[in-house]
Amino acid sequence: xxxxxRLPDWVILAIILPLYLLLMxxxxxxxxxxxxYRSLTIRWQLRRAWRAGQWILLSYTQSAVWxxxxxxxxxxxxxxxxxxxxRSRPDWKARHPAEARAIxxxxxxxxxxxxxxxxxxxxxxxxIRLYKAFLDxxxxxxxxxxxxxxxxxxxxxx
Numbered sequence: 001x002x003x004x005x006r007l008p009d010w011v012i013l014a015i016i017l018p019l020y021l022l023l024m025x026x027x028x029x030x031x032x033x034x035x036x037y038r039s040l041t042i043r044w045q046l047r048r049a050w051r052a053g054q055w056i057l058l059s060y061t062q063s064a065v066w067x068x069x070x071x072x073x074x075x076x077x078x079x080x081x082x083x084x085x086x087r088s089r090p091d092w093k094a095r096h097p098a099e100a101r102a103i104x105x106x107x108x109x110x111x112x113x114x115x116x117x118x119x120x121x122x123x124x125x126x127x128i129r130l131y132k133a134f135l136d137x138x139x140x141x142x143x144x145x146x147x148x149x150x151x152x153x154x155x156x157x158x
Contacts, residue, residue, distance in 0.1 A: 042105055043119060045098040055121070056081050056156065059103050060114035062088040066134045070114060074149070078156060087113065118155055128152050 046057070056078055060070050075084050085092060085099050093100040106117045111131040118126040133145040 038105060039125065042098065042102050043125070046102060046119065049098045050083060051080075054081055054083050055119045056083065057099060057102055057117040057119070058082055058084045058114070059087055059099070059107065059112070059117075060084070062086065065138050066114050066130065069134075074152075077153070081156070116152055118152075120155075126155060128155075 058070065058075065058078070060066060070084075075082055083099065085096055085103070087103075089095070102117060103112065103115065106125055106127050107113075107115050111129040114130040114134065116128040116130065118128070120126070128148060128151060130145070130148055133148045136142070137145040
């Protein structure tokens, strides 16, 4: 009988592992550079779209849980530095394309509503997610919301 000889597992690993590491050494910096490039491009688009002095992006929907509080308490306190985007409107992406890209980029796929993204000059963007904090407040535990809002106001300086 003619049996095909199989290479030992360690030989296969010795061949594949260096190729895998080489591929990762090439791909990971490319992915990081793409993220940095996209971040800088979006920030540049926001600077062009916004008035001077605006550097806070607040994204929310018309939920009874957070919309009244955000509209009556948070947005007025942030003042003219804040650009508030109501994502309940069907045309919000068409009316605010740069903001839509920023929300997708820094908001990600979880707890992206309500969301605050701060764009301080010469510093990385900071994201503050308020979803869980508002849900906790809805269930009678306002501590998390107060912590997040104090963090926001501390970063904003108001």
